Amino acid sequence: MDYVKTTIMSQKKHAGLRAQNALKNIIPSDRLKTDPLYTYAYSGDASYFRLIPALVVIVDNEDEVRAVMNTAKDEGLSVTFRAAGTSLSGQAITDGVLCVLGDGWRNISILDDGERVALGPAIIVSEANASLKPYDRKIGPDPASQNTCKIGGVVSNNSSGMCCGVSQNTYHTMDRLRLILTDGTLLDSGDMASREAFRIARPDILDGLKSLS
Numbered sequence: 521m522d523y524v525k526t527t528i529m530s531q532k533k534h535a536g537l538r539a540q541n542a543l544k545n546i547i548p549s550d551r552l553k554t555d556p557l558y559t560y561a562y563s564g565d566a567s568y569f570r571l572i573p574a575l576v577v578i579v580d581n582e583d584e585v586r587a588v589m590n591t592a593k594d595e596g597l598s599v600t601f602r603a604a605g606t607s608l609s610g611q612a613i614t615d616g617v618l619c620v621l622g623d624g625w626r627n628i629s630i631l632d633d634g635e636r637v638a639l640g641p642a643i644i645v646s647e648a649n650a651s652l653k654p655y656d657r658k659i660g661p662d663p664a665s666q667n668t669c670k671i672g673g674v675v676s677n678n679s680s681g682m683c684c685g686v687s688q689n690t691y692h693t694m695d696r697l698r699l700i701l702t703d704g705t706l707l708d709s710g711d712m713a714s715r716e717a718f719r720i721a722r723p724d725i726l727d728g729l730k731s732l733s
């Protein structure tokens with residue numbers, strides 16, 4: 521049993537090295553990590569689980585995300601995203617490819633005099649609120665981890681908090697979302713042309729969602 525376990529682990533490690541090599545033309549090598557110290561540093565989140573990633577990639581834009589997903593698929597590795605890593609249930613760790621949000625996702629745009637705000641997924645909740653303070657506004661979700669956790673994790677988890685309850689949690693206060701599916705399809709829910717392209721490209725998803733609702 522121990523032998524089988526060791527073999528599987530080293531297969532993933534090798535796949536991680538191959539993925540690192542394949543991605544070198546697209547992502548600078550200082551953002552592709554397979555060394556034991558670095559991967560161990562990313563083997564935990566705020567849960568009590570531990571998994572050592574085969575490859576850690578710091579991603580900065582959508583093209584890099586697509587490249588990572590394609591390469592991981594080729595190597596049979598799973599892809600897990602990580603924002604701040606405050607998940608209490610092991611959501612931000614993996615023994616596959618760990619995609620960590622880099623500084624490329626740290627954009628904030630205040631819209632409509634503070635009525636709305638466009639946030640990159642690497643923005644910390646308290647940073648978003650600091651930028652809205654001059655408008656006497658804040659975002660809805662107020663998780664107790666708000667000085668650390670980031671918008672990517674907040675949106676994925678529909679984060680809530682002690683004061684916002686359900687009515688002001690993430691889902692109930694989100695106006696627009698830009699996302700990439702695992703097959704590379706892009707959807708910007710606030711853009712009519714993008715919505716139309718998505719409707720043509722992925723009717724299966726829309727039908728599935730409709731039947732669920």
Ligand SMILES: Cc1cc2nc3c(=O)[nH]c(=O)nc-3n(C[C@H](O)[C@H](O)[C@H](O)COP(=O)(O)OP(=O)(O)OC[C@H]3O[C@@H](n4cnc5c(N)ncnc54)[C@H](O)[C@@H]3O)c2cc1C
Nearest residue numbers: 603604605606607611663664665669670672673674676680
């Ligand atoms: C002390 C403490 C207090 C907490 N209090 C609360 C609370 O009051 N309310 C609450 O709801 N939660 C709470 N949490 C849980 C946690 O902080 C939240 O769920 C938070 O929103 C996670 O954000 P993060 O940036 O740390 O995400 P991570 O832990 O890094 O990731 C969380 C999930 O989001 C996914 N993800 C992250 N970024 C992206 C992306 N760009 N694209 C796709 N998927 C992505 C990850 O794969 C993972 O599945 C608490 C945690 C701690 C440690």
